[in-house]
Each structure stands twice: as structure tokens, then as C-alpha cells.
Amino acid sequence: MKKNKTNYLCFFMVLTLSIFSCSVDDEIDMQDEKYVLIIPAGFPYPDIPADNPLTQAKINLGKKLFYDPILSIDSTISCGSCHKAELAFSDDVSISEGVFGRLGFRNSPSLANVVYYPLMLKDGGNPNLETQPYVPIETHFEMDFNMVLLVNRLNENADYVEEFKAVFGKTPDPFGITRALAAFERTLISGNSAYDQYTYQGKTSALTTSQKIGMELFFSTELNCSSCHGGFLLTDNTFQNNGYFSNYSADSGRARITLLQEDVGKFRVPTLRNIGLTAPYMHDGSVVTLEEVIDQYMLGGSGHVNQSELIKPFNLSLVEKSDLINFLNALTDEEFISDPAFK
């Protein structure tokens, strides 16, 4: 499979590391040959937790779990129900339906490149991919299930029992479920958009003239987009109030976790990678088009007390706005959304 091609440099790095740490990781090394992620040009190799090394068998098991509605109370909703591969693992509705048609209050985020995220969820309330699965599995308006009951259910399934034994040497348990899901999600790396080809791969023809003008606008200090949506992830992963709304009583964002007034209305700066696929926009999915988003930003925000200082009014001609949107659409990674390894 394409994603399993050996990246020799990384392989030797891992090999070198494992020679030095052979006595520490004996148990882990026994399980399966280490899987080496294919890293796009311009991206660093991500940190992988010591208690969850990547193996092909574990990734396969995680993928199976990801797409299996067995994770929800009535076996109707899988992770993939709201994180669709063809939409860069996001959804095309404001709020995705959970079990029994229940609605939460936040828009389903893209899972592209979650391997690089320092915290999970829009408010950063969860620390890592290994513990994040508890959120959808146990949230009332998502899967409304329970980890203990899920373990029981998986243990009644002969295929899963066999697969967990092969990967973890034991029957399904919370450790295996969470580690397998995290392993699969770590492989969801997207870094081959036209923008990447132009910027990191030296393909000067990858962007159109309009997209190049849009890119200049995007990285200009006048628009300030890249001050937050910068770096190889096109997010700095900070929590910001973008002044898009004036009232955050329905969802206080980061303040829901910290209880700090200064965090009201702050949400993780989302990656703009694949932004052309991840509509609708904003934390509640209330904005349908990129044009609306830009129009609102041009006004300089609502003036909410916590609004980022970087949000200031600016002017764009209709042509410039179209150039900017063309550039944003150049952030779509077609290879990522059609990769059979993810479907």
C-alpha cells in the first residue's frame, strides 16, 4: 500500500533509536514490525507515545473500529459517520446527528494531521489521541455508550477477540480500544495539496496566478491570516476569540474547561488545510461559505472583549477576494481524501 512504502531516512532513524533503547522497549518490539509514517515534505516526524508504537496490524484494527458502529449504544453511529474521508474527515452539516438523532453543539472538525495536535477538541479539554475516544463513545449526543459495555460487546465478537489478541496479546479492553483508534488516526496525514507542491516540493506550476496572488494576500500583514493559520499545519493550535460572534452564551469555548472569563469565546484555531472541503464553518458550523467568512473578517470582528488583537478591518476588491478563495481551495489535498488506506 502506498502509505506503507518505506521512508528510508526515517527507517534508519527509528532503527538507530531502537538500537539505543533496545532494553527499554523489548515488549513493544516483539509485537510487530514498527510502522513508519510517510511524512510530507515540510512536515516534521511526529512524536509517537512510548506506550503506543505504530504497527500495521494495530492501525488496521483501529481503522476497523473507526468505521464500526459497534462503538455506539444502538450500533448506528461510527467515528466515520461524522468524520468522512472524502471531506477530509469532517462533516458537511452544521451539527452532525448522534444516536437517536441527537444534536450536540459543535461542528465536526477535520481529523487531518491530528497526530500533531498538542490538545484535542475545540476547547482543548482532552489531552491526547489515546484518551479522546472516551469523548464520542460516552457523550450523550454522540454515541451515548460506555467503555465497560463496549469492552463487553467486543469480547462477544470472535473476530475482534482474535484481532485484539494478535495486536495486544489480550482480549479487547479499554487500553487496546483507545490505542488502536489513536494509531489509525495518527496515520491521517495530509500534506500534498497544490499549495504544498508549490511551497515544499518546488512545483512552480502547481498554483495558478490567481492562487499565487491569493497566497500573498493570505500571508500579508494587512490581512494577518497567517499569524494564526500559519506553519506547516496552517494553525498555530492556540485558542483565540476571532470576534466572529458577539455572544458565546451557547458555547463559551475554552472557558468551558478553564472557567476563566478571559477564555470566553476562544476556540482552537482550526487548520485551513482542506478548508474547501470542510464547510460549514466556525465552531458551530453556522457559516456556509468561505466568502461569508471573509466578508465577516473584513468588518474586523464583533469587538467582543476577548477578541484577538490581530482581527482588524481590511478591504479586498472582488477580484482579490476571489484570489484569496482560490488560494484557500489550493489547500485541498486530493490524494488524502481518495487514499484507499483511509477508507
Add this chain to the structure above:
Amino acid sequence: MRFKGLLLTITALFTLINFNSCKKIEGCTEEAALNYDPEAEVNVGCLYNESFPVELHMHQYVGLEELVEESTYNLGGVETKLNLVQYYISAIKLVDADGMETPAEGVYLLMSPEVEEYSLGNFPAGDYTKIMFDIGLDSVTNHGDPSLYQIGDPLGAQFPNMHWGWSFGYIFVRIDGEADVTGDGIPDNPDGLFEMHLGSDHFVATIEIDLPVAIGEGLENICHLKTQWETFFNSVDLSTDNTTHSTDNVDLANIIYGNIFEMFSPEY
């Protein structure tokens, strides 16, 4: 002569230093021992009080009645059915008259009205005057990964759930119930369904109770405590404001948090 005397003194000093640097002080180096010698460098044996297994017996009451889940009680004038009542106790210590604290190492208890007796592990024989414990968990344990514990361990995954993924940490106190919100004297379902879920580092409650307990051979070796759930609901109007997951209704969380400090007492 004076020079000779000085030489003798210096020689004696050197001999002393030399002697001291060779011979290490022998004694008991274990702080917890009865004969602990803080000067000792080489452990030549320690004496301990014999240890005995100690239990905590917790009786849970609503007024004069024992708490039974799925039963209905009058709480502040509101007929209320308590469907689930669970909470964590940790950082348990027995304290003697000198203020010396002996911790129950590694003991985390998930308390339920269905279970009255809990093991606290072994404690050295002695007369203790006080028990201290936390309702909740220390910050490191609170933000640990429940998947690292087996199912069945108090800190492992639970059904019903005692952990939040979204605001990562354990639910210290979980009360689920049905309150009479229509005023007809009958708890309402679904309209009166409520959840009081208290968690986050901010809401750890350290409880200190005067409780004389003698631990030793032929003694009962049990700490008898009781919980009064009427106190937990003090100043709460269950018919109007009855649900909190801590951060979504901080005012109510603060009220029940304050009540927790008052709800435990010795049972004689």
C-alpha cells in the same frame, strides 16, 4: 614542649577524623520505625509496631433512613428519587495525638451505598485520634488515563461512568435522580431528571474528622463513619436548580461542594 603538645593534639584530631570517616554510625535508618535514628548511616535493624488490616465502614443516610438507591426521599421539601449515588475517597490518613499522619498508600475508594465495608490496607498498631481523606482525587491521578487500569479497579473505566473525556478527569461525586418539578409530590421522569456531577481539581474536598480508633491485636480495627445526604442537598432547590456538570453550573457546584465538608461524621 609546647610544640610537642600541639603535635600530639593534631595527631589525636587526625586519628579521630580518620576513625570517624571509617566507621559509619549504625542504627535504624527507616523513618517509619519505632527505633529510627536520624544519625544512623548503616541499617542494623528496625523495630516496627505490628500492622493490622483496617477497614472503613461507611453508613450512608438520608435523614434517619439508610440511603437505598432508586428510593424516594424528601429533600428540602422536594420529593426526590435518588437513582445513583457514587463518589471517590482518596488520600486517607489516620492521625495520632501527636499529629503524626499515617497514610493508606495507594488506596482509592469508589463509594457506593450498596457497599458498606472498604479495606484501607494495613496500619501500625496504635491509638489514632483523627481520620483525614479527600472527596475527589489528587491532580495527577485525576488527569491520568483510565485505560491504564483494569476494568474493576476504582480508577478504571466504570459503568455507570465516573470519568469525563471532554473535561479530562474523574467525576468525584455523581448523583443522578428524579425530582418533583411539578409540585404533585411525585418525582418526575423525564422532566425532573437531574445530574449533579462534581469534578475538576478545583473541587477536591479535604475532610478531617475527630475519630478515636485503636488499632491492634484483638481490636475491631474499623473506622466507623456516616454520610448524611440531607446535608449534601442543603440550600439546593431540587425542583428548580438541580443539574451541574461542575463547569456548566458553577454556582450549584459550589453549593454542593461546600456541603460536602459538613456531611461526614463519626458513627458511634
